[in-house]
Amino acid sequence: MCICDIVKVYDNVKGVSTNLFFISHVCEEHRDEELKSMSNEHEATYLVALCNYLVLQGYAPSQITILTPYTGQVIYTVTHKINQSFICSEITVAVADSVLEPVSRLLTSNT
Numbered sequence: 609m610c611i612c613d614i615v616k617v618y619d620n621v622k623g624v625s626t627n628l629f630f631i632s633h634v635c636e637e638h639r640d641e642e643l644k645s646m647s648n649e650h651e652a653t654y655l656v657a658l659c660n661y662l663v664l665q666g667y668a669p670s671q672i673t674i675l676t677p678y679t680g681q682v683i684y685t686v687t688h689k690i691n692q693s694f695i696c697s698e699i700t701v702a703v704a705d706s707v708l709e710p711v712s713r714l715l716t717s718n719t
């Protein structure tokens with residue numbers, strides 16, 4: 609069975625026009641020399657706002673995961689955005705490579 613067939617068993621995501629979309633922006637990433645990693649404030653702000661919106665559509669925070677390729681983005685998103693948002697306080701934020709199994713129903717990602 610193809611992975612594309614597996615995801616077809618899920619309902620469409622509530623409140624959005626498609627189940628997959630891409631956002632383009634020109635906001636530069638910040639390189640953290642201490643962590644040797646990257647972060648992007650614009651992406652973190654956008655994704656937390658999207659997560660807030662999805663929770664308002666009826667999803668539980670435990671059903672949402674933010675995946676990112678950078679440890680620095682995980683740290684920035686949690687400390688500067690998730691912790692400031694009561695509604696998103698239980699959303700998982702993880703580095704994409706560290707996820708070995710499906711962790712939730714809705715995934716948001718930034719790259």
